Amino acid sequence: MALVKCPVCRTKMSSLAPVCPKCGFSHDKEAKIDREQADLYRKRRFSQRIYQLKMMSYVAMVIAMIGAIPMLWDYIKGLEQGNNVILLQHWGSYLVAIGFIFYLVIRVAMILTRRNYRSS
Numbered sequence: 001m002a003l004v005k006c007p008v009c010r011t012k013m014s015s016l017a018p019v020c021p022k023c024g025f026s027h028d029k030e031a032k033i034d035r036e037q038a039d040l041y042r043k044r045r046f047s048q049r050i051y052q053l054k055m056m057s058y059v060a061m062v063i064a065m066i067g068a069i070p071m072l073w074d075y076i077k078g079l080e081q082g083n084n085v086i087l088l089q090h091w092g093s094y095l096v097a098i099g100f101i102f103y104l105v106i107r108v109a110m111i112l113t114r115r116n117y118r119s120s
């Protein structure tokens with residue numbers, strides 16, 4: 001008996017076990033029901049991943065907002081008081097940049113996750 005990794009969920013399982021104890025994937029290619037179960041499992045993992053990425057993109061937007069709101073606030077106050085606030089020199093612009101880059105990275109991860117899921 002040897003330990004092998006399940007090809008679907010990567011749980012270690014006995015090479016003698018007919019189905020994976022975690023996700024139900026079957027080594028037997030004839031077992032149609034277990035194939036369906038494996039597809040369901042993959043689908044669930046995919047939606048979980050997309051959900052996580054969506055949550056992270058909200059976090060990225062909040063980071064950008066935490067920078068942008070005081071930046072604009074100081075800019076408007078500067079206009080009222082007649083002193084010129086340079087937006088790119090405001091501390092908030094760092095947060096806007098970080099949030100924006102973070103957001104782009106998450107979008108790319110989402111595209112790759114979708115592409116992976118469709119091609120497999």
Ligand SMILES: [Zn+2]
Nearest residue numbers: 006009020023
């Ligand atoms: Zn499995």
